[in-house]
Amino acid sequence: MYQENSINLLNLVLSLSDALDLASPNLAQHQMRTAFIAWAIAKESNIPNSDLEELFIAALFHDVGALSPEEKLNIHQFESINPDPHCISGEAFLKKISLFQQASQLVRFHHTSWEYWDQPISDPVVFGSQVIHLADVVERAITRSKYILHQEKEIIEYIDSLGTQFCPEVVGAFRSVAEREDFWLDLTSPRLYSILLHQGPGKRVEINLSGLLSISELFKVLIDFRSRFTATHTTGVATSASNIACKFGLTDTEIELMEIAGNFHDLGKLVIPNSILEKPGRLSPEEFALMKQHTYFTYSILSTIGGIQNIAEWAAFHHERLDGSGYPFHLDASRLTIGSRIMAVADIMTALAEDRPYRKGLENKEILKILDGLVAKNHLDGSIVEVLRKNFDEIVSVTKEKQAVALNIFQDEFSEEQAAIRTA
Ligand SMILES: [Fe+2]
Ligand SMILES: [Fe+2]
Numbered sequence: 001m002y003q004e005n006s007i008n009l010l011n012l013v014l015s016l017s018d019a020l021d022l023a024s025p026n027l028a029q030h031q032m033r034t035a036f037i038a039w040a041i042a043k044e045s046n047i048p049n050s051d052l053e054e055l056f057i058a059a060l061f062h063d064v065g066a067l068s069p070e071e072k073l074n075i076h077q078f079e080s081i082n083p084d085p086h087c088i089s090g091e092a093f094l095k096k097i098s099l100f101q102q103a104s105q106l107v108r109f110h111h112t113s114w115e116y117w118d119q120p121i122s123d124p125v126v127f128g129s130q131v132i133h134l135a136d137v138v139e140r141a142i143t144r145s146k147y148i149l150h151q152e153k154e155i156i157e158y159i160d161s162l163g164t165q166f167c168p169e170v171v172g173a174f175r176s177v178a179e180r181e182d183f184w185l186d187l188t189s190p191r192l193y194s195i196l197l198h199q200g201p202g203k204r205v206e207i208n209l210s211g212l213l214s215i216s217e218l219f220k221v222l223i224d225f226r227s228r229f230t231a232t233h234t235t236g237v238a239t240s241a242s243n244i245a246c247k248f249g250l251t252d253t254e255i256e257l258m259e260i261a262g263n264f265h266d267l268g269k270l271v272i273p274n275s276i277l278e279k280p281g282r283l284s285p286e287e288f289a290l291m292k293q294h295t296y297f298t299y300s301i302l303s304t305i306g307g308i309q310n311i312a313e314w315a316a317f318h319h320e321r322l323d324g325s326g327y328p329f330h331l332d333a334s335r336l337t338i339g340s341r342i343m344a345v346a347d348i349m350t351a352l353a354e355d356r357p358y359r360k361g362l363e364n365k366e367i368l369k370i371l372d373g374l375v376a377k378n379h380l381d382g383s384i385v386e387v388l389r390k391n392f393d394e395i396v397s398v399t400k401e402k403q404a405v406a407l408n409i410f411q412d413e414f415s416e417e418q419a420a421i422r423t424a
């Protein structure tokens with residue numbers, strides 16, 4: 001059923017970087033533009049290709065450690081914000097993925113001033129993090145409402161005014177690329193994504209499913225750890241969906257795909273502000289309308305990556321219903337495959353078991369009763385709920401175990417006190 005997959009790394013990192021910047025219109029393409037500037041400076045400096053590729057990935061994910069849209073906006077301000085927490089978390093997140101080991105170092109130091117370095121600029125970590133530091137400041141200095149060639153001189157002057165913050169050689173390389181109008185026009189072009197996709201470094205690198213699984217584990221954390229109410233949701237959905245898939249008789253590859261899809265299913269929630277995620281009550285119709293974007297973005301981000309259409313559909317169709325009454329695509333039974341149907345059941349059962357700001361988690365018996373009601377209304381697939389019922393205790397206990405591990409990590413590293421430090 002599933003075609004052997006190899007996923008283009010450049011396409012994957014571009015799409016996911018873009019997803020992280022959807023949090024606010026003020027941030028749109030911030031990391032992608034920073035990566036473009038960093039790439040241009042690095043090319044001008046003639047560094048080896050392998051270093052250039054690492055630098056590019058690091059720039060695309062340089063603010064990955066800032067969790068909520070609120071925190072992302074905070075670190076965008078120029079003054080009196082402590083940038084350390086997002087650098088430290090960013091390094092910790094990326095270090096867990098073997099593909100991003102080297103990039104994690106550059107992210108750690110992307111706010112470090114040149115004057116603090118003892119090592120020379122020939123050290124790839126010093127060079128890479130200095131380049132991202134400069135590129136990030138240039139990107140943030142752009143006034144988005146103003147034509148770029150009416151402000152480039154001011155931006156160059158501004159960089160010059162920052163003195164010892166950047167290594168003079170890096171500033172020199174920036175000044176030479178900044179002489180060309182096409183640099184500024186590409187940088188602010190709405191077509192930047194496709195420019196980078198076709199011309200960016202590392203475009204022939206392919207990754208396999210296990211690489212994708214580890215990246216999806218990172219996104220699981222980014223999606224869930226923004227709020228204590230969602231801290232274990234993705235873990236619950238990915239675990240229960242892959243276990244239902246196993247009991248349903250899907251193949252080992254499909255079970256792995258289901259876990260990846262589960263990790264990504266609420267990817268589009270990166271767009272939703274914490275004030276809505278944590279609202280202590282039911283959402284108003286206006287807020288619910290905002291919430292409806294999340295699966296739209298899950299789909300549009302994952303399907304742009306290419307080569308993982310099954311994962312995109314299984315992940316993004318979890319609010320679709322068999323009678324066509326779901327959202328946002330209004331697909332019905334004729335379009336919903338078994339993977340999407342399993343995800344819908346896993347999502348509802350996990351959500352019902354969780355505490356919400358306005359209610360406690362429900363007991364097992366009540367959960368099954370609600371699922372039966374949804375089967376009767378032709379919202380959910382009865383054959384999946386049957387398989388779940390037969391294996392309910394086992395699936396619930398495996399899922400709770402994994403959720404307990406996730407909750408411990410959340411409490412140790414991402415508790416409310418931690419969040420307060422991050423957004424202070
Ligand atoms: Fe940053
Ligand atoms: Fe940034």
Ligand SMILES: [Fe+2]
Binds near residue numbers: 266294295318319347
């Ligand atoms: Fe959802």
